[in-house]
Amino acid sequence: MSNVPSNLKYAASHEWVLKNADGSVTIGITDHAQEALGDLVFVELPTVGAHYDAEKEIAVVESVKAAADVYAPIAGTVTEVNQAAADAPESVNQDAYAAWLFKMTPDNMADVDALLDAAAYQAVADAA
Amino acid sequence: MLPATEAEGLWNSLIAAGVAPCGLGARDTLRLEAGMNLYGQDMDDTVSPLDAGLAWTVAMKDERNFVGKAALTANGQKMQFLGLILLDKGVLRGHQQVITKQGNGEITSGSFSPTLQQSIALARLPLGVQIGDTVDVDIRGKLLKAKVTKPVFARNGKAFI
Numbered sequence: 001m002s003n004v005p006s007n008l009k010y011a012a013s014h015e016w017v018l019k020n021a022d023g024s025v026t027i028g029i030t031d032h033a034q035e036a037l038g039d040l041v042f043v044e045l046p047t048v049g050a051h052y053d054a055e056k057e058i059a060v061v062e063s064v065k066a067a068a069d070v071y072a073p074i075a076g077t078v079t080e081v082n083q084a085a086a087d088a089p090e091s092v093n094q095d096a097y098a099a100w101l102f103k104m105t106p107d108n109m110a111d112v113d114a115l116l117d118a119a120a121y122q123a124v125a126d127a128a
Numbered sequence: 129m130l131p132a133t134e135a136e137g138l139w140n141s142l143i144a145a146g147v148a149p150c151g152l153g154a155r156d157t158l159r160l161e162a163g164m165n166l167y168g169q170d171m172d173d174t175v176s177p178l179d180a181g182l183a184w185t186v187a188m189k190d191e192r193n194f195v196g197k198a199a200l201t202a203n204g205q206k207m208q209f210l211g212l213i214l215l216d217k218g219v220l221r222g223h224q225q226v227i228t229k230q231g232n233g234e235i236t237s238g239s240f241s242p243t244l245q246q247s248i249a250l251a252r253l254p255l256g257v258q259i260g261d262t263v264d265v266d267i268r269g270k271l272l273k274a275k276v277t278k279p280v281f282a283r284n285g286k287a288f289i
Contacts, residue, residue: 062218
């Protein structure tokens with residue numbers, strides 16, 4: 001059973017979203033996603049300052065077995081990327097919720113609230 | 129062989145004895161590091177053995193005839209089958225385009241080599257490309273640098289390059 005913290009919001013495409021006090025959100029891939037992919041060997045991060053629409057490809061994570069797109073859970077602008085995750089992709093396997101990938105300023109904070117809660121995401125992950 | 133009813137017990141005994149379960153991903157990594165072709169990926173019935181690094185399996189210099197010899201002789205070698213090591217960060221994958229001074233080629237299989245800690249690939253490249261050349265690989269629209277190598281990357285679990 002994978003770990004789905006209740007303080008986060010989720011996209012059905014297996015990203016987690018944490019609301020920060022400064023109005024930004026921190027985004028990574030879920031424990032379920034890292035487990036399904038296996039040992040990660042490469043992380044491609046978005047460009048700081050770039051704007052993405054919701055559900056657009058924004059980053060790439062590759063394991064030995066497969067390359068998987070990471071999608072923007074909400075529309076917004078990238079404000080920061082976690083270079084440490086790109087330098088050590090295995091850190092995402094070790095703790096998918098500590099090894100965040102990027103931060104965004106959402107166009108609409110309401111979009112974040114409309115994402116899945118932990119129980120709803122757990123149901124998605126269990127069905128996969 | 130084993131009766132199906134005994135399979136679960138044997139599996140559990142092997143696990144208990146410390147045998148590591150190994151799937152197709154591990155098998156694919158091993159054969160790629162060893163430079164062994166995978167049918168359907170590096171070779172199939174549309175590719176000449178001369179273009180798939182398999183010239184050693186056909187007796188072209190022998191006087192004896194065999195089915196297909198005339199076609200191989202008439203067509204000759206069109207491409208060469210070589211290895212690539214990615215110099216930039218990323219992962220080489222099958223069907224990525226390889227851009228060389230002599231023209232374009234294609235990766236037939238690629239992955240990350242745990243032994244080399246770099247991405248490796250087998251590729252069909254234009255004639256004239258030399259081992260040691262640096263070429264570009266198109267990965268999702270970005271051109272990344274790769275070095276051309278012999279199509280063998282590891283032997284006995286150790287780097288062979």
